[in-house]
Amino acid sequence: MAWYDKDSWLTAALAPTPSTIALTLFVALVLPILVHLFLYRQAAPTALPTFVLVGPSGGGKTALLTLAERKTVAQTHTSTAPLAIEALLPSDVVPASSHYRAPGDPAYERARRFLLLDTPGHGKLRHFATTQLINPTNVRGIIFVVDAASVAEEAGLNEAAEYLHDVLLALQKRYTGAPTSKGPKAIPVLIAANKLDLFTALPPHLVRIQLERAVSTVRKSRAKGLKDSGVALGGEDDGLDQEREWLGEGGEGHFEFQHMEEVGTGVVVKGGNVIGGDGTDVKSWFEWIGAQL
Ligand SMILES: Nc1nc2c(ncn2[C@@H]2O[C@H](COP(=O)(O)OP(=O)(O)OP(=O)(O)O)[C@@H](O)[C@H]2O)c(=O)[nH]1
Ligand SMILES: [Mg+2]
Known part of the structure; x- marks a missing residue:
């Protein structure tokens, strides 16, 4: 046929x-x-963007998480386990991806949702936070909550700086160790200078200066032979060359948060307080979160 x-x-x-x-x-x-x-x-969002709360014990991470969840402050205790909650941006903060969308648009409402992950700040329980840094799944930003009154004293400052150094080094390793030349998606860091309601709290710009100075000191002492910064983070302790163990630029000088931009990590310091006689002031932190969404 x-x-x-x-x-x-x-x-x-x-x-x-x-x-x-x-x-x-x-x-x-x-x-x-x-x-x-x-x-x-295929395009449907599988998981919400996550923001990880890290920082030394007593900084106010759990207090901030409670505030984000319940809109009121509550008494908190030292955390021993991580805790994730789903939070919503306050209605007066617009997610950066939705500047041209109208409120009420389903995509706008979806963009305002995010996960907040609280981690314990105690020295022995930091592996909960550091595993998130070594293998971040959907992490959109790191919020390093620090007590602005405790960094006014040497002990509190050193503890915060050591933890911050390890967090930044983990982010740097993630960037430089990436298999592609383009590098992985940047994870920005917000240093939330908390407890500004306290009389002894340092203003945010001084928190920045103090932390930069203290991180420089930590960096120098680590380079002096303590090659355990990788071990502290649960990562590979050998096989890493000296250069990768060094935070920021190769130079010996003063460390500045600005140096982190070269490894794809923007660091900003913003002040606020979760608790306080005159109410809470966390707007600048939520604005930062909104800018990442
Ligand atoms: N004055 C004042 N106190 C605060 C503020 N934020 C938190 N606190 C208090 O600080 C203490 C510690 O807060 P938490 O939220 O439990 O601290 P954390 O960072 O979760 O600490 P760990 O769980 O041990 O890592 C609590 O007693 C809070 O009430 C603040 O803005 N101002
Ligand atoms: Mg806690």
Whole structure:
């Protein structure tokens, strides 16, 4: 049977027979729906962007998490386990990805949701935080909560600086150790100078200066032979060359948070207080979160 015969399949496919019309209609209507469903499933957000709360014990991480969840402050105790909650940006903060969307748009409402992960700040329980840094899943930002009154004293400052040094070094290693030359997606860091309601608290710009100075000291002492910064983070302790163990630029001088931009990590310091006689002031932190969403 040749293709031009009356009962060949090609003639039937082009003829105005009811079965051909029905089949064409079916394909024309059902195929776009199937393609839409397939693409929609693939594009649907699988997990919310996560912000990890890290920082020395007593900084106010759990207090901030409680505030984000319940909109009121509550008494907290030293944490021993990580805790994740789903939070919503305050209505007066606009997520950066939704500047041109109207409130009420489902995509706008979805963009305002995020996960907040609290980790224990005690020295022996920091592995909960550091595993998140070594293998971040959906981590959009790190919030390093520090008590601005405790960094006014040497002991508190040193503890905060050591933890901060390890956090920044872990982020740097993640960046420099990436298999692609483009580097992984940047994870920015917010240093939340908390407890500004206290009389003894340092203002944010001084918290920044003090921490930069103290991190420089930590960096110098680590370089002096303590090659255990990788061990402290639960990472590979050997096989890493000296250069990668060094935070920031190769130079010996003063460390500045600005140096972290070269390894894809923006660091900003913003002040606030979760608890206080005059109410809470956490707006600048939520604005920072909104800028990352
Ligand atoms: N004055 C004042 N106190 C605060 C503020 N934020 C938190 N605190 C208090 O600081 C203490 C420690 O707060 P937490 O939130 O438990 O500290 P944490 O960072 O979770 O500490 P760990 O769980 O041990 O890592 C609590 O007694 C809080 O009430 C603040 O802004 N101002
Ligand atoms: Mg806690």
